Amino acid sequence: MGVNLPAFQTLVDAHWRDVARLAHALAGPVDGDDVAQQAWTQALAAYPSLRSAGNLRAWLLTITHRCAMDVHRSRGRRPVPHDDPASLASVPLTDGPDATLPHEPLWALVARLPERQRHAVVLKYVGDLDHPRIALALGCSPAMSRRLVSDALATLRKELP
Amino acid sequence: MNDPVDLPAAFAAFSPAVHPPLLPTSDVSYVVDDTVVGRMLLASRSDGALVASAYVPDTAAEDRLLARLSTRVSPRILRHPAALDLARRELEDFLAGRSRRFTVRTDLALASDFQRVVLPGLAASVEYGRRATYGELATLLQRPTAARAVGAALGANPLCVVVPCHRVVASDGALTGYAGGLAAKRYLLDLEMRGAATLRARPQG
Structure with a gap:
C-alpha cells in the first residue's frame, strides 16, 4: 500500500489521445471509439487497486490492447475493416473532416499481416511501447516480440510501393 | 521508389479523429x-x-x-x-452578495483532527458580517491558549468561503494571511459588512 496515485483525471488529460490512437489502430474506425471508451471504464474501475504508479501510460495502453482483443473476439471477426481492400474504399479510416490519412496503403497492408505481427507492430510504433511491455500484452517473450515486429516491418517494406 | 519508406514515421503520423472518453461521475x-x-x-x-x-x-x-x-x-x-x-x-x-449562507453539505475528509474541532466551531459561532480574533475563537472553542494553533488550522482550511475562515482576524484587527490572498479576504469582509448592514436596515423574516 501507500501508493500515491495521481488523480485519474490527470491520466485522462495526459493520455486520452494515445489511448484513442491505439484503439483506432487496433480496432479500426468503427470500433475504435468503443474500445477506447471501454479501456477507460476498465481502467477507472481498477485504478484504486493499482500497486504502482510507475508507467501508467503503458498500463493504459495494455488495457486498451486487451479491450481491442475482446471486441475482436466478441464480434468473431477481424477487428480492422481495412483488411478487406474493397471495404477500404467505402469505410473511411477516420471519421472527421480534419483527419489526416498518411500512408493509407500502409494500413491496408498492416491489416493483412498475421494477427500477432499486426498487434506487435502497432503496439511498438503507434503505442510506442517497449518490447518487455509488448511481450506482456501478447503473452510472449520479449525476444518473440522483437521478432514479430521485425518480421512485420520486413513484410511491409517489401510490399509497400 | 528507391527510398525505403520510413515506417516508424509513417506509423507515428497515424492521426485518426478521436474524442476524449465520456466517463460517469466517480468517487x-x-x-x-x-x-x-x-x-x-x-x-x-x-x-x-x-x-x-x-x-x-x-x-x-x-x-x-x-x-x-x-x-x-x-x-x-x-x-x-x-x-x-x-x-x-x-x-x-x-x-455576489445575493446570499449569506451555504446549504451544500460539507465533508471534512481533508481536515486534520484539530480542524474538525475548529472549523465547525467557527461556522457555528461567528456569523455573517461578524469578525473574531484568533484568540477569541480559541476561547470560544475552550482552548484559550491555542490561538496560534487555531490560526494554523484556519490557514489550511480545505473549505474556504464555505467555512468562513476569512472572518477571523489578528488581535489588532489586522487582516492576516489568507489562502486566497489579503485582497480576497478584504473583499469577503467588505461584502459581508455591506450585506449585514442591509440586513439590519431592512430586517427580513
Missing part, C-alpha cells in the same frame, strides 16, 4: 472556476458532499490539491462540473 468530482476572489477548485464526493473549496492560483497548486484528494479520499477523481452545480451556484450567489 470525487471537481471543477476549477475563476471567481471574483480568485481561481478556486471545488470538489465533491459521490454523495454530493463538498470536500474542497480551495484557492488554486496556478496548475501546480491544483495538482497539489488533487494529489491530496487522491490520498485522502480516492484517486478516482474526474472533472465533472455538473456534479458541483449546487456548490458553484451557492458560491456565486454568496460572492
Whole structure:
C-alpha cells in the first residue's frame, strides 16, 4: 500500500489521445471509439487497486490492447475493416473532416499481416511501447516480440510501393 | 521508389479523429472556476458532499490539491462540473452578495483532527458580517491558549468561503494571511459588512 496515485483525471488529460490512437489502430474506425471508451471504464474501475504508479501510460495502453482483443473476439471477426481492400474504399479510416490519412496503403497492408505481427507492430510504433511491455500484452517473450515486429516491418517494406 | 519508406514515421503520423472518453461521475468530482476572489477548485464526493473549496492560483497548486484528494479520499477523481452545480451556484450567489449562507453539505475528509474541532466551531459561532480574533475563537472553542494553533488550522482550511475562515482576524484587527490572498479576504469582509448592514436596515423574516 501507500501508493500515491495521481488523480485519474490527470491520466485522462495526459493520455486520452494515445489511448484513442491505439484503439483506432487496433480496432479500426468503427470500433475504435468503443474500445477506447471501454479501456477507460476498465481502467477507472481498477485504478484504486493499482500497486504502482510507475508507467501508467503503458498500463493504459495494455488495457486498451486487451479491450481491442475482446471486441475482436466478441464480434468473431477481424477487428480492422481495412483488411478487406474493397471495404477500404467505402469505410473511411477516420471519421472527421480534419483527419489526416498518411500512408493509407500502409494500413491496408498492416491489416493483412498475421494477427500477432499486426498487434506487435502497432503496439511498438503507434503505442510506442517497449518490447518487455509488448511481450506482456501478447503473452510472449520479449525476444518473440522483437521478432514479430521485425518480421512485420520486413513484410511491409517489401510490399509497400 | 528507391527510398525505403520510413515506417516508424509513417506509423507515428497515424492521426485518426478521436474524442476524449465520456466517463460517469466517480468517487470525487471537481471543477476549477475563476471567481471574483480568485481561481478556486471545488470538489465533491459521490454523495454530493463538498470536500474542497480551495484557492488554486496556478496548475501546480491544483495538482497539489488533487494529489491530496487522491490520498485522502480516492484517486478516482474526474472533472465533472455538473456534479458541483449546487456548490458553484451557492458560491456565486454568496460572492455576489445575493446570499449569506451555504446549504451544500460539507465533508471534512481533508481536515486534520484539530480542524474538525475548529472549523465547525467557527461556522457555528461567528456569523455573517461578524469578525473574531484568533484568540477569541480559541476561547470560544475552550482552548484559550491555542490561538496560534487555531490560526494554523484556519490557514489550511480545505473549505474556504464555505467555512468562513476569512472572518477571523489578528488581535489588532489586522487582516492576516489568507489562502486566497489579503485582497480576497478584504473583499469577503467588505461584502459581508455591506450585506449585514442591509440586513439590519431592512430586517427580513
